[in-house]
Amino acid sequence: xxxxxxxxxxxxxxxxxxxxxxxxxxxxxxxxxxxxxxxxxxxxxxxxxxxxxxxxxxxxxxxxxxxxxxxxxxxxxxxxxxxxxxxxxxxxxxxxxxxxxxxxxxxxxxxxxxxxxxxxxxxxxxxxxxxxxxxxxxxxxxxxxxxxxxxxxxxxxxxxxxxxxxxxxxxxxxxxxxxxxxxxxxxxxxxxxxxxxxxxxxxxxxxxxxxxxxxxxxxxxxxxxxxxxxxxxxxxxxxxxxxxxxxxxxxxxxxxxxxxxxxxxxxxxxxxxxxxxx
Amino acid sequence: xxxxxxxxxxxxxxxxxxxxxxxxxxxxxxxxxxxxxxxxxxxxxxxxxxxxxxxxxxxxxxxxxxxxxxxxxxxxxxxxxxxxxxxxxxxxxxxxxxxxxxxxxxxxxxxxxxxxxxxxxxxxxxxxxxxxxxxxxxxxxxxxxxxxxxxxxxxxxxxxxxxxxxxxxxxxxxxxxxxxxxxxxxxxxxxxxxxxxxxxxxxxxxxxxxxxxxxxxxxxxxxxxxxxxxxxxxxxxxxxxxxxxxxxxxxxxxxxxxxxxxxxxxxxxxxxxxxxxxxxxxxxxxxxxxxxxxxxxxxxxxxxxxxxxxxxxxxxxxxxxxxxxxxxxx
Numbered sequence: 033x034x035x036x037x038x039x040x041x042x043x044x045x046x047x048x049x050x051x052x053x054x055x056x057x058x059x060x061x062x063x064x065x066x067x068x069x070x071x072x073x074x075x076x077x078x079x080x081x082x083x084x085x086x087x088x089x090x091x092x093x094x095x096x097x098x099x100x101x102x103x104x105x106x107x108x109x110x111x112x113x114x115x116x117x118x119x120x121x122x123x124x125x126x127x128x129x130x131x132x133x134x135x136x137x138x139x140x141x142x143x144x145x146x147x148x149x150x151x152x153x154x155x156x157x158x159x160x161x162x163x164x165x166x167x168x169x170x171x172x173x174x175x176x177x178x179x180x181x182x183x184x185x186x187x188x189x190x191x192x193x194x195x196x197x198x199x200x201x202x203x204x205x206x207x208x209x210x211x212x213x214x215x216x217x218x219x220x221x222x223x224x225x226x227x228x229x230x231x232x233x234x235x236x237x238x239x240x241x242x243x244x245x246x247x248x249x250x251x252x253x254x255x256x257x258x259x260x261x262x263x264x265x266x267x268x269x270x271x272x273x274x275x276x277x278x279x280x281x282x283x284x285x286x287x288x289x290x291x292x293x294x295x296x297x298x299x300x301x302x303x304x305x306x307x308x309x310x
Numbered sequence: 311x312x313x314x315x316x317x318x319x320x321x322x323x324x325x326x327x328x329x330x331x332x333x334x335x336x337x338x339x340x341x342x343x344x345x346x347x348x349x350x351x352x353x354x355x356x357x358x359x360x361x362x363x364x365x366x367x368x369x370x371x372x373x374x375x376x377x378x379x380x381x382x383x384x385x386x387x388x389x390x391x392x393x394x395x396x397x398x399x400x401x402x403x404x405x406x407x408x409x410x411x412x413x414x415x416x417x418x419x420x421x422x423x424x425x426x427x428x429x430x431x432x433x434x435x436x437x438x439x440x441x442x443x444x445x446x447x448x449x450x451x452x453x454x455x456x457x458x459x460x461x462x463x464x465x466x467x468x469x470x471x472x473x474x475x476x477x478x479x480x481x482x483x484x485x486x487x488x489x490x491x492x493x494x495x496x497x498x499x500x501x502x503x504x505x506x507x508x509x510x511x512x513x514x515x516x517x518x519x520x521x522x523x524x525x526x527x528x529x530x531x532x533x534x535x536x537x538x539x540x541x542x543x544x545x546x547x548x549x550x551x552x553x554x555x556x557x558x559x560x561x562x563x564x565x566x567x568x569x570x571x572x573x574x575x576x577x578x579x580x581x582x583x584x585x586x587x588x589x590x591x592x593x594x595x596x597x598x599x600x601x602x603x604x605x606x607x608x609x610x611x612x613x614x615x616x617x618x619x620x621x622x623x624x625x626x627x628x629x630x631x632x633x634x635x636x637x638x639x640x
Contacts (some may be wrong), residue, residue: 073597074605081601118500203604207607
């Protein structure tokens with residue numbers, strides 16, 4: 033009978049631990065000093081894990097903001113497609129993972145001002161296809177739920193038919209490309225260039241740019257969150273006092289172009305105002 | 311080649327078969343050794359990788375494969391052979407098969423080692439994997455308690471033989487044995503907030519796994535409970551024991567040894583399924599391994615994670631088997 037008692041006690045502890053764990057969620061970043069940020073933690077150079085800590089361009093940007101505004105950051109790593117869902121449903125206060133500002137997204141979440149002008153391209157093998165016309169009949173990859181995937185679907189009429197493979201994390205696509213299982217990966221050009229720079233013997237190149245697909249990258253907040261305006265304020269400060277230029281130089285090795293959103297204040301975005309997409 | 315001519319005058323031995331002649335020969339040690347030496351010679355004479363035409367290679371290697379397999383089968387199937395010899399033969403066979411594969415499969419072994427077994431790249435990062443393991447174990451432990459609790463409760467409720475109760479319990483079991491756990495986790499984590507309830511990553515995972523695997527556990531417990539003969543229950547009741555006393559003192563002690571094997575299977579599967587929790591942002595072992603995989607662009611962390619799962623699970627399964635034997639003997 034004693035054994036039964038111990039078993040019940042253990043179960044009781046388990047149940048109470050569960051309840052405790054559940055109660056850990058804090059409510060509203062405005063009140064608490066902690067901000068929960070949902071990221072795709074496998075996205076160099078924007079945000080990735082190194083030695084157990086998050087690092088990257090976006091991580092530097094956010095940490096600087098947190099330092100100035102007096103917040104503590106908690107990162108939650110999840111696949112890209114769920115990062116946006118999470119900020120909508122309130123599981124995290126900010127979504128940050130090289131997210132592009134697009135109208136459909138702006139309808140359900142609030143974007144801060146852009147901090148980078150991004151474009152996409154088709155990363156291929158050095159001995160692979162040389163132009164978009166050669167895409168027909170081959171296989172291409174991108175990450176699920178991203179605008180890269182959307183472009184692949186749209187471009188079927190123009191350059192297709194070809195096969196599309198979706199990946200939860202784009203780095204799997206890059207490795208498949210190296211291994212020869214797919215013929216190209218549609219990805220943001222800074223991400224591709226950073227990857228190629230760090231893997232010189234991967235045999236990959238990025239010279240097929242897609243000029244019609246450009247947008248600004250920004251952090252996404254829950255609709256109506258006052259944190260967005262607070263963040264914008266600090267981001268604008270950082271643009272003006274040269275911090276953003278420093279971060280750009282640190283991760284890309286060059287100064288940002290003179291007219292880029294990295295050092296110019298573009299916005300402000302008010303609720304319901306259409307974001308500026310080039 | 312029937313041996314019925316060996317029948318003696320006693321009619322009862324008419325249908326006894328003794329081994330045919332050739333069978334006795336192949337089992338003789340002399341034969342086994344002779345054929346072994348021949349195989350060794352064959353192995354030495356096998357062409358190198360580039361040495362001969364592909365057709366010749368395929369034929370000679372296939373023949374060699376067939377011969378070593380039959381030779382090994384001859385030794386391993388011999389009931390009169392000592393286990394030590396059989397172990398040696400088994401190890402030799404594995405070694406030779408491995409050597410064949412290594413030599414002739416055309417794989418670039420140095421690249422494979424570089425890619426999947428690059429331990430230097432992992433140096434200094436093992437602690438990250440172990441942090442992930444901590445989260446995995448926490449999820450598994452609490453979910454295990456939840457699974458067992460739910461499974462037991464559901465199984466006991468079914469013993470009350472109420473059609474209404476059984477109807478709803480069956481729906482629960484069928485639904486959660488069919489729905490993938492990842493769907494349940496995602497719904498709990500992402501969709502519930504719209505209904506006003508917010509579960510964190512850890513809680514969503516624990517609830518999803520407990521409810522989901524609780525359905526499987528309920529079936530395991532039911533099998534155990536029903537393995538106790540109803541005559542015992544009738545006897546217990548007629549002796550004056552209450553329903554609850556019968557369950558506690560007669561049914562459960564006999565049911566538990568029957569329950570443990572399938573239940574262990576469920577719990578091991580559940581522990582492996584904690585890897586899915588990375589979709590709802592739980593920083594468990596697999597997620598950490600993936601992050602390392604990305605930042606070093608090398609799949610070795612994934613192999614390391616697999617090894618860690620093995621190191622944790624294999625002893626656990628062995629321990630549970632031992633416990634099961636002890637409960638049976640009592």
